[in-house]
Amino acid sequence: MTAREERPAADRAGEGLPRYAQIQKILEERLIEGVYPIGSLMPPELELAVEFNSSRTTIREALRYLRERGYVERRQGVGTRVISATSRSTFFQSFGSLEELFQVAVETYYVVMDVKTVVLDQETAELVGGLAGEDWILVNGVRWTEPGGKPICYIQSYIPKRFEHVVDQLPDHEGPFFSLLERHADGPIEEAVQEIRALPMPPEFSRQLGLKPGAWSLQLLRRYVTEGGVLIASFNWHPADQMAYVMHIHRTREAAAD
């Protein structure tokens, strides 16, 4: 191991790249080639600093890039774990907002039917992201094309009990519930999960929507998750013959992932 030379200020010897960029390229190639297998831990920062004859800060900059590209996750006390051998994203679907994502028509009209506290059974708990036996608030409502127009879907919204002081505001709230709840949460929505199923439309919902008995439904279940847990989980029951869920997926340029 050669002795450390004098300070290599902004070392751009090779390809004119900063040192951290050179290191990140080398490490990226190693990840792609499987030198560091998926699931394994990469060498610690200090070891890499020795290998590349650089400061820990320079190594951290390179590893930051790898994390941003989705190759690794980094955890204090654990190390840098390889989670992928490929760079993130050749196709992506991007949305400016969750409303756009979930194709919530802005100009529709939502009416709260009733609000009650329920105890989650096992199956519902699994779907909404709570625990069986917990109290949650259930808000039932119908979304309409416009006041006095046609019903679009029946909506069951499950909200954790800790937001019961917010629930009074829901009927008068303009916009989706999750945006109101997010303001009272202990952090922003980090993830949304949507599940789509074909299910028989429950008879009581059929009646509300003016459907014949035996009708079916495209059911959309959406969970909005903050660091503190599920913010709200809603089941949208759309009449099967009135709903198609459409997704457009575009190929990225490389820039999109950077």
Added chain:
Amino acid sequence: MTAREERPAADRAGEGLPRYAQIQKILEERLIEGVYPIGSLMPPELELAVEFNSSRTTIREALRYLRERGYVERRQGVGTRVISATSRSTFFQSFGSLEELFQVAVETYYVVMDVKTVVLDQETAELVGGLAGEDWILVNGVRWTEPGGKPICYIQSYIPKRFEHVVDQLPDHEGPFFSLLERHADGPIEEAVQEIRALPMPPEFSRQLGLKPGAWSLQLLRRYVTEGGVLIASFNWHPADQMAYVMHIHRTREAAAD
């Protein structure tokens, strides 16, 4: 200006946030409120370091966040210029491949049932992206969990006639049809469209899948589009009680939206 106190190691006094996060919140609010107008330069790093009684590194971390969120651009020799008063945060769902996107299980087993040329009627033409009256090749098949296992779904694939010289290879092809067809196309797949519906399972498909009469389906229609037009459009008919389509959507940092 008070003297610098002893080292405030990982100062999380207020909300338990690291110092750089507290600073970035303050700066973000100033940006939103227009304290730093769009087009203007924010105070230099060293000035902010004095104001917040922090090191330049801590300030840089906060400014990095603002850059990632799209509020500012930073240029050596110039400074930190405000380019937006709103965050560029978006949600996105990204995929390494179209297989992953469409949740095609890699280890399933696909059997071609028959291949024929059909003339598109108006409705089918609209769905597959062709014209009524056109000749297209229809490949019918069933996807199985494994040879001799359980049927997963019935698949109708519509392929433009210009690929009829490729169709012979489809039964023996490992992997999704679109990847084989893409190789014979005049350009890469630029976009994929997926539509999801709840529909009655056609009786002939019910029989193939071992379902009772009157069964329903979660139907997934996928179109793969190149510059030269639709490459292939497939209808996947999943038994309703055996399929949920699940999407996980994450909040980006600046990277994916760029």
Added chain:
DNA sequence: GATGCGCATATGTCTGGACAAATACAACAT
């Protein structure tokens, strides 16, 4: 007025260092 030079300024890169926080694991007690 146009061009070039020198200097000041501001961010970019990199070093070394210190302490905090989170995790993993071994040893020990029950």
Added chain:
DNA sequence: ATGTTGTATTTGTCCAGACATATGCGCATC
């Protein structure tokens, strides 16, 4: 076998400092 404690390890936060690079501006010269 299970739980607790202590220690080692690793990343996260933050500091101070130094030099490089890019930009902007003022001034001198043609």
